[in-house]
Amino acid sequence: MPQVPIEGSNQKTRIENRLEPWIIRELHAITGDPEPSLLVQLVLSLWVNVVMHKENGGLRELEAIEHLKPFLDEKAADFWHEMKCFAESPFSLMAYDSVVKYK
Numbered sequence: 001m002p003q004v005p006i007e008g009s010n011q012k013t014r015i016e017n018r019l020e021p022w023i024i025r026e027l028h029a030i031t032g033d034p035e036p037s038l039l040v041q042l043v044l045s046l047w048v049n050v051v052m053h054k055e056n057g058g059l060r061e062l063e064a065i066e067h068l069k070p071f072l073d074e075k076a077a078d079f080w081h082e083m084k085c086f087a088e089s090p091f092s093l094m095a096y097d098s099v100v101k102y103k
Contacts, residue, residue, distance in 0.1 A: 015051070015087075016044050022086050022093055030075055039071055047083065 023043050027036040046064040061080065068076040089096055 012048055019087055030072060
């Protein structure tokens, strides 16, 4: 995963603002919960923790996925992978949806 330097809350806020709509949409599709706000906050917190502490031995991706399993079961790893793909892409949500190909 490319390193995303998070220098202060401004960068963190940009990351959260970019990911939140994607996370809400995907969690709604997976869980059926029309308002998954607590789970959204958990996912964002895990993502920021992984990105911020990658080289410092912080929370690793596999650990983050384990934290999501009680909520997403066997879909946790796929969810994390898809979120990572979107987060690392240069595209907006609408553009990403138009170019992503699922197998």
